[in-house]
Amino acid sequence: MTTKRFAIAICIAIVAVGAWLLWPAPSPKPFNVLLITMDTTRADHLGCYGNEIISTPHIDALAKQGTLYQNAFTPVPITLPSHTSMMSGTYPVFHGVRENAGFYVPDEMDMLAEILDDNGYDTAAFVGAFPLDSQTGIDQGFDLYDDNYASRFDRHPKLQRFYDERPAADVARGAMAWIDDRDQAPFFLWTHFFDPHHPLLPPPRYRDQYPTDPYLAEIASVDEAIGQILARLEARGMLDSTLVILTADHGEGRGEHGEETHALLLYSSTLRVPLIVNDPRHRQPGNEPRVVNAPVSNLDIFSTVLDRLNMPIPDVNQGTPLPDSDRYADPEREILSETMFGRLIYGWSPLHRLTAGTEVHIRGPSQRLFDRANDPGELTDLSSTHAHKLNRISEQLSNARGAFAEGGHEFASAPVTPETIARLAALGYIGVSTAPAELSDEVDPTRADPLAMMKVFDYQQEAQSLAEEGQLELAIPLLRKAEKIDPQNPAVLLTLAQSLLSRADQKAAFDVLIQLLKAQPENVRAHLLLAQYHRSREEYEQAMELMRNAVELDSEDLATRLMLAHLEEDAARPDLAETTYRDLIERDPTHVLALNGLATLKYRSGASEEAVGLLNDTLNRQPYYAPAYLNLGVIHFDQGQYDRALRLARRALAVAPGYRNARELERRSMAALTRATADSD
Numbered sequence: 001m002t003t004k005r006f007a008i009a010i011c012i013a014i015v016a017v018g019a020w021l022l023w024p025a026p027s028p029k030p031f032n033v034l035l036i037t038m039d040t041t042r043a044d045h046l047g048c049y050g051n052e053i054i055s056t057p058h059i060d061a062l063a064k065q066g067t068l069y070q071n072a073f074t075p076v077p078i079t080l081p082s083h084t085s086m087m088s089g090t091y092p093v094f095h096g097v098r099e100n101a102g103f104y105v106p107d108e109m110d111m112l113a114e115i116l117d118d119n120g121y122d123t124a125a126f127v128g129a130f131p132l133d134s135q136t137g138i139d140q141g142f143d144l145y146d147d148n149y150a151s152r153f154d155r156h157p158k159l160q161r162f163y164d165e166r167p168a169a170d171v172a173r174g175a176m177a178w179i180d181d182r183d184q185a186p187f188f189l190w191t192h193f194f195d196p197h198h199p200l201l202p203p204p205r206y207r208d209q210y211p212t213d214p215y216l217a218e219i220a221s222v223d224e225a226i227g228q229i230l231a232r233l234e235a236r237g238m239l240d241s242t243l244v245i246l247t248a249d250h251g252e253g254r255g256e257h258g259e260e261t262h263a264l265l266l267y268s269s270t271l272r273v274p275l276i277v278n279d280p281r282h283r284q285p286g287n288e289p290r291v292v293n294a295p296v297s298n299l300d301i302f303s304t305v306l307d308r309l310n311m312p313i314p315d316v317n318q319g320t321p322l323p324d325s326d327r328y329a330d331p332e333r334e335i336l337s338e339t340m341f342g343r344l345i346y347g348w349s350p351l352h353r354l355t356a357g358t359e360v361h362i363r364g365p366s367q368r369l370f371d372r373a374n375d376p377g378e379l380t381d382l383s384s385t386h387a388h389k390l391n392r393i394s395e396q397l398s399n400a401r402g403a404f405a406e407g408g409h410e411f412a413s414a415p416v417t418p419e420t421i422a423r424l425a426a427l428g429y430i431g432v433s434t435a436p437a438e439l440s441d442e443v444d445p446t447r448a449d450p451l452a453m454m455k456v457f458d459y460q461q462e463a464q465s466l467a468e469e470g471q472l473e474l475a476i477p478l479l480r481k482a483e484k485i486d487p488q489n490p491a492v493l494l495t496l497a498q499s500l501l502s503r504a505d506q507k508a509a510f511d512v513l514i515q516l517l518k519a520q521p522e523n524v525r526a527h528l529l530l531a532q533y534h535r536s537r538e539e540y541e542q543a544m545e546l547m548r549n550a551v552e553l554d555s556e557d558l559a560t561r562l563m564l565a566h567l568e569e570d571a572a573r574p575d576l577a578e579t580t581y582r583d584l585i586e587r588d589p590t591h592v593l594a595l596n597g598l599a600t601l602k603y604r605s606g607a608s609e610e611a612v613g614l615l616n617d618t619l620n621r622q623p624y625y626a627p628a629y630l631n632l633g634v635i636h637f638d639q640g641q642y643d644r645a646l647r648l649a650r651r652a653l654a655v656a657p658g659y660r661n662a663r664e665l666e667r668r669s670m671a672a673l674t675r676a677t678a679d680s681d
């Protein structure tokens with residue numbers, strides 16, 4: 001430890017002396033950091049940003065005594081790349097994480113949690129959904145990284161297979177339990193709320209409050225969860241020594257510019273995010289937030305935290321500590337943004353954008369120029385009437401990209417796995433279909449312009465959600481229409497194959513997949529779907545062979561192996577499944593799904609003691625993983641230890657109150673205990 005701790009102690013002592021000179025009551029308490037990220041949240045849908053329909057009292061209160069940034073833009077409207085920018089202070093063109101599926105945060109990057117951890121901080125993250133799973137490497141530096149999404153498992157049929165999202169209340173519950181365990185050391189806590197992202201499934205109370213707009217209902221439910229966390233910090237006397245920063249990873253189109261969701265285009269509807277800094281040492285005395293109008297970015301959070309904690313900011317940082325007022329801000333600040341979503345998923349051109357002061361330039365196969373001062377909706381394209389301006393800002397954009405790319409990580413790609421793709425698909429994403437290593441991130445005029453391809457995008461997206469709802473008869477004609485406009489589009493063909501498989505139109509699906517694999521032999525999702533085809537015909541050998549090929553294509557990513565293990569279990573090959581599980585655990589001893597899977601396998605084969613050992617191991621690594629409590633409880637129940645089973649069922653419910661199987665175990669254990677008491681009387 002001690003050199004670093006000692007260095008910190010000295011650092012704090014110096015700060016304290018400084019503080020003593022300036023303020024009468026220096027705080028001897030450690031300085032904590034709470035970072036709140038709301039997924040998919042538009043700034044203009046919060047009360048403190050002027051929205052008059054929604055009620056967000058807790059976020060508004062944070063803003064009132066803090067600083068609110070009116071013009072904060074994300075470098076990229078996609079969850080994992082955006083969070084990587086916030087946590088590393090660098091642009092995607094530098095850190096190399098360009099999409100959710102298929103990308104990995106480079107190990108050699110110094111992430112905010114790593115720096116704070118090295119400086120004696122306790123670090124924990126509670127994330128709400130799969131795009132931020134620990135397997136992406138965004139967990140670097142966190143002592144505890146809670147990415148278990150089990151609690152929606154039983155509630156919503158749509159999510160049942162993948163249980164990829166957990167509601168705000170559950171994220172808050174985990175965070176509050178962790179806060180309760182804090183003692184002396186300062187902490188860095190990150191909570192991520194996925195609720196405003198599709199699918200929109202607000203809690204009934206909020207659904208009733210906003211009956212026509214589930215998006216607002218989800219945001220309001222997150223506000224309540226934030227209020228609970230802040231109240232817990234207050235109750236523990238920690239709020240006055242905690243720097244709170246709230247932001248979003250990106251906004252949501254909500255129909256603007258023809259875009260319903262986010263990721264494909266680069267308008268402010270999806271790039272502008274809320275950003276609030278609440279530093280208790282600089283509390284705003286009045287009842288109105290300090291407002292900064294100059295452009296800033298959520299990637300500035302990295303340097304802001306280090307700056308406020310008086311820690312050195314690494315040279316790689318590409319952001320600026322957030323100014324407390326416009327007096328110290330750069331009104332001409334340039335913010336770079338990009339999306340490679342269209343390139344990676346649909347084979348279209350990448351898009352780039354520069355926000356420079358109030359000017360906006362979007363570069364694709366066609367050009368756009370907007371003046372946000374007079375046209376905040378970015379509706380009037382000035383590119384043909386203001387050629388001189390366009391040339392200047394276009395050059396600025398190129399220069400910025402060149403400068404920020406220097407010394408960066410090319411493509412931080414990890415192989416994409418079928419399970420990753422399937423889980424992301426459950427959230428409305430579809431996976432990467434081309435090996436990222438072969439891609440260029442430059443605008444490519446020979447490829448389709450995403451702005452001109454909105455029809456194909458809409459057909460494919462609409463078909464995908466129809467398919468998820470089982471309306472295949474409506475989905476398939478839409479996909480055939482999209483195929484007509486863009487016949488080689490891998491996303492269209494994959495969704496088509498998936499829909500045909502679901503309709504048990506096996507022959508047609510088989511033809512589409514073989515056609516796709518001929519063009520793209522390394523398309524992992526085509527492997528997965530073809531394996532599903534064979535699985536449905538109980539041709540397990542062929543299915544396992546395809547998955548083994550997929551594992552070979554994806555040697556680094558463990559989720560492929562997990563999928564293979566599940567298939568081996570289906571094929572009644574527990575011996576193979578055990579080998580695959582053990583291989584997984586050897587590669588990642590903290591892989592709770594593999595530990596839990598192996599435990600279940602061992603228990604079924606009669607090795608209950610080993611199963612108990614594995615489950616305890618799981619819980620040591622992830623004390624908030626409800627299925628492990630449940631499985632332990634089931635084993636004790638089977639052994640007639642009903643009181644222990646009851647306790648474990650309640651532990652599972654404490655973590656995941658909606659967990660139906662745990663509720664059932666609780667009921668059965670209580671019934672068994674009642675019977676046992678009656679028998680002994």
Ligand SMILES: [Zn+2]
Binds near residue numbers: 039078079080250
């Ligand atoms: Zn997101």
